[in-house]
Amino acid sequence: MSKWYLNPGSNDDIVLSTRIRLARNLSSLPFQSRMTPEQKKELCQKVRAALQGVNLGDNKLSFIEMNSLSDTQRLALVETHTISPEFMDSPENKLLVLSKDEDISIMVGEEDHIRIQVMRSGLELNDALKTADLLDNVLDETLDYAFSEQLGFLTACPTNLGTGLRASVMLHLPALEQAGAINQLASTISKLGLTIRGTYGEGSDAKGAQYQISNQITLGISEEMAVQNLQSMVEQVIAQEKNARKAVWPQPMRLEDIVWRSLGLLQNARMISGKEAEELLSYLRLGVSMGILPGVTVQTLNGLSTKIGAGALCRDSKKNLSPDERDEKRAAVLRQELQTAGRT
Amino acid sequence: MSKWYLNPGSNDDIVLSTRIRLARNLSSLPFQSRMTPEQKKELCQKVRAALQGVNLGDNKLSFIEMNSLSDTQRLALVETHTISPEFMDSPENKLLVLSKDEDISIMVGEEDHIRIQVMRSGLELNDALKTADLLDNVLDETLDYAFSEQLGFLTACPTNLGTGLRASVMLHLPALEQAGAINQLASTISKLGLTIRGTYGEGSDAKGAQYQISNQITLGISEEMAVQNLQSMVEQVIAQEKNARKAVWPQPMRLEDIVWRSLGLLQNARMISGKEAEELLSYLRLGVSMGILPGVTVQTLNGLSTKIGAGALCRDSKKNLSPDERDEKRAAVLRQELQTAGRT
Numbered sequence: 001m002s003k004w005y006l007n008p009g010s011n012d013d014i015v016l017s018t019r020i021r022l023a024r025n026l027s028s029l030p031f032q033s034r035m036t037p038e039q040k041k042e043l044c045q046k047v048r049a050a051l052q053g054v055n056l057g058d059n060k061l062s063f064i065e066m067n068s069l070s071d072t073q074r075l076a077l078v079e080t081h082t083i084s085p086e087f088m089d090s091p092e093n094k095l096l097v098l099s100k101d102e103d104i105s106i107m108v109g110e111e112d113h114i115r116i117q118v119m120r121s122g123l124e125l126n127d128a129l130k131t132a133d134l135l136d137n138v139l140d141e142t143l144d145y146a147f148s149e150q151l152g153f154l155t156a157c158p159t160n161l162g163t164g165l166r167a168s169v170m171l172h173l174p175a176l177e178q179a180g181a182i183n184q185l186a187s188t189i190s191k192l193g194l195t196i197r198g199t200y201g202e203g204s205d206a207k208g209a210q211y212q213i214s215n216q217i218t219l220g221i222s223e224e225m226a227v228q229n230l231q232s233m234v235e236q237v238i239a240q241e242k243n244a245r246k247a248v249w250p251q252p253m254r255l256e257d258i259v260w261r262s263l264g265l266l267q268n269a270r271m272i273s274g275k276e277a278e279e280l281l282s283y284l285r286l287g288v289s290m291g292i293l294p295g296v297t298v299q300t301l302n303g304l305s306t307k308i309g310a311g312a313l314c315r316d317s318k319k320n321l322s323p324d325e326r327d328e329k330r331a332a333v334l335r336q337e338l339q340t341a342g343r344t
Numbered sequence: 345m346s347k348w349y350l351n352p353g354s355n356d357d358i359v360l361s362t363r364i365r366l367a368r369n370l371s372s373l374p375f376q377s378r379m380t381p382e383q384k385k386e387l388c389q390k391v392r393a394a395l396q397g398v399n400l401g402d403n404k405l406s407f408i409e410m411n412s413l414s415d416t417q418r419l420a421l422v423e424t425h426t427i428s429p430e431f432m433d434s435p436e437n438k439l440l441v442l443s444k445d446e447d448i449s450i451m452v453g454e455e456d457h458i459r460i461q462v463m464r465s466g467l468e469l470n471d472a473l474k475t476a477d478l479l480d481n482v483l484d485e486t487l488d489y490a491f492s493e494q495l496g497f498l499t500a501c502p503t504n505l506g507t508g509l510r511a512s513v514m515l516h517l518p519a520l521e522q523a524g525a526i527n528q529l530a531s532t533i534s535k536l537g538l539t540i541r542g543t544y545g546e547g548s549d550a551k552g553a554q555y556q557i558s559n560q561i562t563l564g565i566s567e568e569m570a571v572q573n574l575q576s577m578v579e580q581v582i583a584q585e586k587n588a589r590k591a592v593w594p595q596p597m598r599l600e601d602i603v604w605r606s607l608g609l610l611q612n613a614r615m616i617s618g619k620e621a622e623e624l625l626s627y628l629r630l631g632v633s634m635g636i637l638p639g640v641t642v643q644t645l646n647g648l649s650t651k652i653g654a655g656a657l658c659r660d661s662k663k664n665l666s667p668d669e670r671d672e673k674r675a676a677v678l679r680q681e682l683q684t685a686g687r688t
Binding site: 253254256257260261263264265266267268269270271324328331342 | 597598600601604605607608609610611612613614615668672675686
């Protein structure tokens with residue numbers, strides 16, 4: 001039981017996670033939106049077969065029919081970013097290939113035929129890309145990828161055409177957010193072919209000061225160059241966030257007060273909404289990162305985030321909870337998991 | 345070291361304290377506002393001499409010249425209601441007679457020559473009156489009280505004329521406050537010759553939902569009758585508050601959430617204002633009263649209230665603290681004193 005989000009990673013005091021996603025399609029089948037149910041089944045079988053030989057050591061792959069999961073199980077997978085929100089709906093003839101550590105998830109039957117996704121804790125773009133490429137090569141051995149010498153990989157949406165690569169880094173930027181600096185940052189970033197967004201991707205709000213920076217351009221640029229651009233921009237943002245923390249909270253006692261109060265509420269609340277929990281956990285993360293809070297690590301917080309979403313709470317309670325019941329259960333989980341936080 | 349506020353008392357889940365105050369003047373001296381410094385000194389000496397023979401067992405009396413105390417020491421005495429705010433100013437030729445348990449305080453040189461004050465935890469009007477009468481009798485033996493057969497005791501302000509008695513009960517009324525029922529209560533109470541006010545007496549705001557109910561009428565009514573009227577009104581208010589608690593917080597979990605969150609903030613804050621602390625302690629008191637919160641008693645809370653006022657914090661730190669320093673020190677005291685609160 002060593003899930004990827006419980007591992008340490010580079011700069012994991014500010015970078016929550018790294019994700020590499022490769023979009024691939026088979027030339028022998030029409031794009032997803034035009035496929036018949038039979039063709040969808042055929043696709044799933046082909047991917048399953050192609051992955052039989054892959055060797056990932058202990059990190060074994062499981063093959064999960066999406067329609068074998070309950071609504072709340074699928075929602076919980078969205079909450080951990082294991083699958084996309086789009087992949088959750090209409091689960092017929094969709095296959096999820098998931099590794100034991102949950103760092104590898106291959107969605108078969110999303111917008112593209114195949115979406116290879118690799119997650120890492122902290123800023124680990126190259127390591128994630130290496131694993132994604134390994135899986136890509138295994139699939140490429142037996143599957144006939146839709147590929148054009150001129151355009152590269154063909155994808156359902158033209159924004160993915162070329163490398164089919166989306167590299168994303170999730171950052172915790174409470175000080176830049178507090179300073180109102182996110183819009184300025186977004187404008188700078190967009191000039192470099194990158195984009196910054198809220199937690200669940202395009203158009204979504206930031207949750208607990210978590211922002212995702214990812215590459216926009218997939219055409220006319222190599223995988224390596226795209227990843228390198230992103231890496232250097234993320235490093236700059238990390239430095240900016242660290243500077244902003246000194247400017248936004250010049251009096252250490254004021255920040256300590258906010259962090260400890262957040263812990264006090266999380267350790268004692270009997271009912272708590274998801275939104276409030278994320279906001280308070282954001283301050284805890286800041287406190288851990290700034291060396292204020294003993295007895296808790298960013299890994300604890302990473303693990304906790306996977307347990308307090310509406311889907312995860314219903315899944316773990318094995319029943320559909322009302323909003324009030326969810327708030328009670330969420331508060332109970334937080335009290336339990338943060339029991340020793342703050343103690344030296 | 346058993347201060348009066350650390351003792352249990354009747355209905356002490358809702359009644360914080362009972363106070364009896366008797367106003368007395370000597371016929372041989374003009375009223376306080378017209379006295380020369382020499383006459384004030386003479387008054388202090390007379391009271392001192394008159395109290396030499398009193399026997400209160402272990403609860404020995406101390407004689408404290410008010411000008412021997414620092415500003416913060418005097419302020420701390422106001423915060424615990426040991427002296428009146430008026431008695432704090434112009435400390436020359438004012439004498440405080442204070443018992444070891446701090447339940448008896450005799451102010452010499454307040455608005456009236458002598459103000460005998462007796463405090464009790466909970467609703468203990470008769471017991472407090474008994475002790476006040478004992479002291480009154482001792483003083484009466486050697487001093488020549490200003491007394492008229494027709495009017496009773498003569499006082500500086502006509503509102504005290506007659507018995508010179510002010511009997512007050514401090515109640516914790518969070519539910520009636522929350523329900524917006526205090527104004528209605530005030531109107532009912534005033535028709536019965538009683539009054540309800542905020543924490544530090546007339547014109548002051550309620551602090552942490554604490555309200556003082558006291559008698560208004562001193563003329564044409566016996567001490568016993570005044571106290572009995574107050575007793576029966578307070579008993580009605582206690583019943584009303586208990587009913588209101590069920591109506592205001594019909595869902596136990598919502599109230600538990602408020603109580604535990606208050607504890608979480610008090611146990612973790614690094615800076616806290618006096619106002620916020622009193623508000624949160626009010627919820628703690630409610631939690632103790634409702635059986636929600638283990639590991640803490642109303643006596644703990646009573647004791648705590650005497651330690652977190654601006655005067656008490658400066659006195660105990662032995663220096664003048666800035667507002668920020670006071671907020672830090674107050675937070676530290678609260679963390680220390682509430683360490684085990686909430687634990688079973």
